[in-house]
Amino acid sequence: MSDTLDLQPAEQGAGEGWRLDGDGSFTAAPMPTLDLLLEPEAVQDLGLANLLPLQSIGLVFKTPHDGRSFSLARRLRNAGFDGRLVALGRLMPDQARHAMQSGFDGLWLEQDLVERHNEAAWRAALDVVVARLYSQQRLPASLAGRLAGPDIWQQRSQGQ
Amino acid sequence: MARSASAYALAANDLLTGALVFWSQEAGWCSDFTAALFASDPATLEPLGSAEEAANRIVGAALIPVNAAHQPIELRDQRRLQGVTLALRTTASESQQDFAKAA
Amino acid sequence: MYAYDTFDQTFVDQRAAEFRDQINRRLSGALSEDEFKPLRLQNGLYLQLHAYMLRVAIPYGVLNARQLQMLGDLADRYDKGYGHFTTRQNIQYNWTKLSDVADMIDALASVQMHAIQTSGNCIRNVTTDAYAGVAGDEWLDPRPTAELLRQWSSLHPEFAFLPRKFKIAVLGAAQDRAAMKFHDIGLWAKLDDAGQPIYDIWVGGGQGRTPRVARLFQKAVPLADLLPTLDAMLRVYNLAGRRDNKYKARIKILIDEMGLEPYRAAVAEELGQIDRSVFAPALGEYRRIAAQFETAQRPALQGQKLPQGSPAFQAWLQQNGMAHKVPGYAAIAISLKAKGAIPGDASGAQMRAVAALAERYSASELRVSHRQNLVLPWVKLNDLEELYHALLEQDLAEANIGLASDIIACPGLDYCALATARSIPVAQALSHRLRERERLQGPLDLSLNISGCINACGHHHAANIGILGLNRTETETYQISLGGRADEDAKVGDILGPGFSQDQVPEVIETLIDTWQALRADGEDFATTYARVGKQPFKEAVYV
Structure with a gap:
């Protein structure tokens, strides 16, 4: 693990796509400008502390079956990372909830993936879910809308 | 591919019901294995399976290697075609009466 | 027992709607099978050899009469009139249609049930002792802990796509009746000097092709630290567990390859980063849940007496009854292992009949045991004889709990897409032989489990006599192992030698039992004899 890093900025504007934000809004957008784009394998080598000062990080899902980036997001948030965290790669609309609740601010999706599931499914991604x-x-x-707010245990403890 | 196979049939589960089905000689899916299409070249069936999966009609398309009598060669296929091999309900009466007598 | 409040009900209702939407998108083609598969598995839906199979959660094996009645109704309405109780205290329906599943889930939600995380690479249904809350040797009721874990792990966003499935069991008694040491994580709950719950955490147990007995991870973890510790243990596993080979993806392999000490260190580092305030409400939650279970406990009864009854009644009570922690009651197991029966199967009519008996004789409460039987946990001593006769009428008074004929078996190649050989016909043939032998010789004190493939859903590794069905050159072959045990002295069985044909198995098993009976000291069970004499005499008897 190195103390200093030569961080390569992620490729900018590499493709057309869509962004899904924590409030459920779904808009056409080019690939976001991120300080770093990471696949799960790379994080161990980089060292968590080196990532904390960054403004924005993208974590890649190589397949919908590989949940490592959910844990990476949580690990980054636990360590105090308060920049923008974006999920990219082969996600399904059904995993949008998992991403936001694991600490991502939003998802960026390539055009073909949006078409695969159809736009309506992505627009509804945070509607038909277990929100609490x-x-x-x-x-x-940044999270707002259905997913924001206290969890069930907090609500119970507050007598709601 | 099974070395001793004379031919192949294409099997799958129906997407909606999960029932075991076979690609038929009528170019559709059937539940009767004897009505299945048997092809000596697996390459003629494999693309069919993929296309039918993509069309969301079936799941789990797989080839069944068969012998010259069109009997499945592999144990799993034999059992699968045979269906559930056990009596579905069993009564305990006989056993309990035995014990009551013994006691 | 635990009853849903509006939060719980909203949770399962939303999940039911979510799964209905996922099914609709699958049928429309918006979700491919590859995408749908992890989603359906997380809701207990498998695709088997002949049909879809739906596995319904019975959290920690506890259910009420109304729920069992619904399970019976579902069996008749959506299946072929029966269901199969599993070794993880769930029930599965073997003949469901994708088009019916959403309606089944809605029906389950109407009685506070669901199929959440009964499959898939996520945290599965938490299991426990079928006698929790009533066992005489219990020091802490494990059900509040199990319910707390059910809530914490349900739809956990981070742990829904783990390297492999993850099974947790909780115990609170001296005796392990939940095969705890064969779980990814086992919790052995105890009480500290102040009477507060503490947990010994065991990790890395499991069966499958690489069987492992769990190792002690940490002793005496206070309740306040339990969820943060589990959170850290799961995160390290999610990130470091192997994803290149599904047979090496369970946490037991991570522990093997990484080593227990480095794993402990990684978890400690992770724990150091955790925001513990998130878990603070868990203590209050535990108390709220525990209060529900405490309220359901019944006070001691005066004037209750064990009935004399017939010799057959006495034999049944001796075998299927269990001493209760509350005076005046007994816990009664209902065997689903009659002579020639399919282990763990019950018809819709039987389920409704047992539900009615639970309502009348057991405060409407039931349990499912990991040995695939049912338990009535609150039977008044004065009611025992009446209950026995009622069970006799329903063909449910088989007196063989814990005996050789109380066989655990997986569905095997009759149903399962993963199986390599059939297991139920073997179990049925053995059941006839062994039950007859028990009738003539008295109780055969040993466990016998059968799996239809190396995945070991029939727990063959953990049986005194284990049978593993394999495919050898397209022929069903059965490998025998000896000396396994699933209790607090858990052990993986030793393979006896080359396998046998299906026809040979009953004779071989009888030879093994003959050998044990010839070698055993007075009153010795099979496991004890085997531990003393080893494999050799059995091998010599079988491979003549």
Whole structure:
């Protein structure tokens, strides 16, 4: 693990796509400008502390079956990362909830993936979901709408 | 591909019901294995399976290697075609009466 | 027992709607099978050899009469009139249609049930002792902990796509009746000096092709630290567990390859980063849940007496009854292992009949045991004889709990897409032989489990006599192992030698039992004899 990093900025504007944000808004957008784009394998080598000062990080999902980036997001948030965290790659609309509740601010999706599931499914990605978990870890400040708010245990403890 | 196979049939589960089905000689899906299309070249069936999966009609398309009598060669296929091999309900009466007598 | 409040009900209702939407998108083609598969598995829906199979959660094996009645109704309405109780205290329906599943889930939600995380690479249904809350040797009721974990793990966003499935069991008694040491994580709950729950955490147990007995991870973890510790353990596993080979993806392999100490260190580092305030409400939650279970406990009864009854009644009570922690009651197991029966199967009519008996004789409460039987946990001693006769009428008074004929078996190649050989016909043939032998010789004190493939859903590794069905050159072959045990002295069985044909198995098993009976000291069970004499005499008897 190195103390200093030569961080390569992620490729900018590499493709057309869509962004899904924590409030459920879904808009056409080029690939976001990110300080770093990471595949799960790379994080161990980089060292968490080196990532914390960054403004924005993209974490890649190589397949919908590989949930490592959910844990990476949570690990970054737990370590105090408060920049923008974007999920990219082969996600399904059904995983948007998982991403936001694991600490991502939003998703960026390539055009073909949006077409595969059709746009309507992505627009509805945060509608037909279990919005309130029993125990919810710290959510990003950007999260609004259905997923924001206290979890079930907090609500119960407050007598709601 | 099975070395001793004389031919192949294409099997799958129906997407909606999950029932075991075979690609038929009528170019559709059937539940009767004897009505299945048997092809000596697996390459004629494999693209069919992929296309039918993509069309969301079936799931789990797989080839069944068969012998010259069109009997499946592999144990799993034999059992699958045979269906469930056990009596579905069993009564306990006989056993309990035995014990009551013994006691 | 635990009853849903509006939060719980909203949760399962939303999940039911979410899964209905996912099914609709699958049928429309918006979701491919590759995408739908992890989603359907997380809702207990498999595709088997002949049909879809739906596995319904019975959290920690506890259910009420109304729920069992619904399970019976579902069996008749959507299946072929029966269901199969599993070794993880769930029930599965073997003949469901994708087009019916959403309606089944809605029906389950109407009685506070669901199929959440009964499959898939996520945290599965948490299991426990079928006698939780009533066992005489219990020091802490494990059900509040199990319910707390159910809530914490349900739809956990981070742990829904783990390298492999993840099974947790909780115990709170001296005796392990939940095969805890064969789980990815086992919790052995105890009480500290102040009477507060503490947990010994065991990790890395499992069966499958690389069987492992769990190792002690940490002793005496206070309740306040339990969820943060589990959170850290799961995160390290999610990130470091292997994803290149599904047979090496369970946490037991991570522990093997990484080593227990480095794993402990990684978890400790992770724990150091955790925001513990997130878990603070768990203590209050535990108390709220525990209060529900405490309220359901019944006070001691005066004037209750064990009935004399017939010798057959006495034999049944001796075998299927269990001493209760509350005076005046007994816990009664209902065997689903009659002579020639399919282990764990019950018809819709039987389920409704047992539900009615639970309502009348057991405060409407039931349990499912990991040995695929049912338990009535609250039977008044004065009611025992009446209950026995009622069970006799329903063909449910088989007196063989814990005996050789109380066989665990997976569905095997009759149903399962993964199986390599049939297991149920083997179990049925053995059941006839062993039950007859028990009738003539008295109780055969040993466990016998059968799996239809190396995945070991029939727990063959953990049986005194284990049978593993394999495919050898397109022929069903059965490998025998000896000396396994699933209790607090858990052990993986030793392979006896070359396998046998299906026809040979009953004779071989009888030879093994003959050998044990010839070698055993007075009153010795099979496991004890085997531990003393080893494999050799059995091998010599079988491979003549």
